[in-house]
Amino acid sequence: MPLVGWSLATALRAEAEVHIVTQVRNRAAFLRAGMVEGTDFTAIDSEAFAAPMWRLAERLRMGEGKGWTMVQAINALSYPYFERLVWKHFGPSIRDFDIVHRITPLSPTISSSPAGRCARAGVPFILGPLNGGVPWPKGFEAERDAEKEWLSRVRSAYKLLPGRGATLRHASAILAGSRHTASEFPATVRDKLVWLPENGIDPARFSRVAAPAPGPLRACFTGRLVPYKGCDMLIEAARPLLEQGRLHLDIIGDGPMRPALEIQAQGLPGITFHGWQPHAEVQGIMARCHLLSFPSIREFGGGVVLEAMALGVVPLIVDYAGPGELVTPGTGLKVPCGTRAQITAAFRAELDRLAEDPAPLAAMAAAARARVGQHFTWAQKARQVARVYRAVRAQDRPADLTLIP
Incomplete structure (x- = not known):
């Protein structure tokens, strides 16, 4: 505030x-x-x-x-x-x-x-x-x-x-x-x-353009590690792709759920817990990613969604409250707000589809950056x-x- x-x-x-x-x-x-x-x-x-x-x-x-x-x-x-x-x-x-x-x-x-x-x-x-x-x-x-x-x-x-x-x-x-x-x-x-x-968005603070390296799909989660942000749902949704080496997941942030999340992620390759990072470092980690995977179920505003869009990192979010209003067709991906099982399954399906064919992400990334520049x-x-x-x-x-x- x-x-x-x-x-x-x-x-x-x-x-x-x-x-x-x-x-x-x-x-x-x-x-x-x-x-x-x-x-x-x-x-x-x-x-x-x-x-x-x-x-x-x-x-x-x-x-x-x-x-x-x-x-x-x-x-x-x-x-x-x-x-x-x-x-x-x-x-x-x-x-x-x-x-x-x-x-x-x-x-x-x-x-x-x-x-x-x-x-x-x-x-x-x-x-x-x-x-x-x-x-x-x-x-x-x-x-x-x-x-x-x-x-x-x-x-x-x-x-x-x-x-x-x-x-x-x-x-x-x-x-x-x-x-x-x-x-x-x-x-x-x-x-x-x-x-x-x-x-x-302050363009001086979010000045980079996402440039993921060749290789598997790369997604990030940015936020406090608390129950309503849904990071546990994301790890469960990403599990098959992580095990197959088709996805890398960067988790940026900290909070009371971190020990439980690290236990949940034990044995999974391709997942990195970055903890709290200086604000200037956050955009550097995000800019290496294709996606912001953010299954939060109660966001009033969703500032992190705009930050990702400003970098050209395509948001994958739950269509509810603030994030659902910020992301429009062609600038990101939305899954319906349902039960935990439904949200997890929907995220898993989207991640699997994009790991198979990430080509549509480039156009969405450009449209997301344009939307932020025009309005936000x-x-x-x-x-x-x-x-x-x-x-x-x-x-x-x-x-x-x-x-x-």
């Missing part, structure tokens, strides 16, 4: 005169980036409330990287204090601004009191991109429990929270990061909704958001915009 906020806000500086308001713990990073405090950004010190609430969230989530629904629930309690301090600082001069845009938090469960205040001052207020809350697929209850996501069973209760209706009513535009998130909003605000996936660089996304700015200032319906097909 911080990367989305930083990347989009800084890219928007090419489209508008932007003043970024952030939390004080980000101040040092902004200064290291060469920004001038007071001119380019303002750091709001909400630590008196935010710090103890964050410690509470870390305790209640019951494990690093787990319990994200609990973290957002606690954030819904602490964020209003931050906004209160923001308004105290900027409220008297709010008419000096043409637009107020709340980029983060990305969660649609968190309301914003400045929406109504901006509306009364005649300043358009924009939310998003908002994303989250994708339902857990049936048959993956064990994965949900392993992720400590028990609170997700009652997540929809957020719609009853005070301030949500007023926030949506007073917003001039709402950027929805996924089709699912868009479906959670009431019909009364549909004319304000614009579909805009939140993730983007941060510069392109800033231009898309600037179109929303122009629409609300002209009092047009944001929903009439078509940003990303």
Whole structure:
């Protein structure tokens, strides 16, 4: 989430005169980036409330990287204090601004009191991109429990929270990061909704073009080694090809499942566990591959899918949530979201087909790179958001915009 906020806000500086308001713990990073405090950004010190609430969230989530629904629930309690301090600082001069845009938090469960205040001052207020809350697929209850996501069973209760209706009513535009998130909003605000996936690509960080060496099909998995990412399903799907020497599998990332995955992979040739790698090294490993094999069953955004596409590494994904929206016909391969056995069998069939005839991958790789360049660089996304700015200032319906097909 911080990367989305930083990347989009800084890219928007090419489209508008932007003043970024952030939390004080980000101040040092902004200064290291060469920004001038007071001119380019303002750091709001909400630590008196935010710090103890964050410690509470870390305790209640019951494990690093787990319990994200609990973290957002606690954030819904602490964020209003931050906004209160923001308004105290900027409220008297709010008419000096043409637009107020709340980029983060990305969660649609968190309301914003400045929406109504901006509306009364005649300043358009924009939310998003908002994303989250994708339902857990049936048959993956064990994965949900392993992720400590028990609170997700009652997540929809957020719609009853005070301030949500007023926030949506007073917003001039709402950027929805996924089709699912868009479906959670009431019909009364549909004319304000614009579909805009939140993730983007920095071409300077993903500058290589995939060039797999001659030989067997090469696939990679990139991500945390946790149950819902499905790396165990991938190893099982790849097993026959690995045993036959027709596939090499690179697993990039680490996490609590790694010991179990290494046991699962014992005796299998052609599989490499790379562990955590510096970000600069990740694209080098991925660029040696034909495929990103990514059977995750619950991705809100799927940034790793865009990263692979930017490199010309064809994604093979489960057609569900974020990745299923990013990958279009001709830019990657999708298998239906079903049971564990069905997903494993579908991945095995696709891998076997491509190991037999990898020729179609070259055209898909080129199309994937073109799609990212056309729609998903941060510069392109800033231009898309600037179109929303122009629409609300002209009092047009944001929903009439078509940003990303």
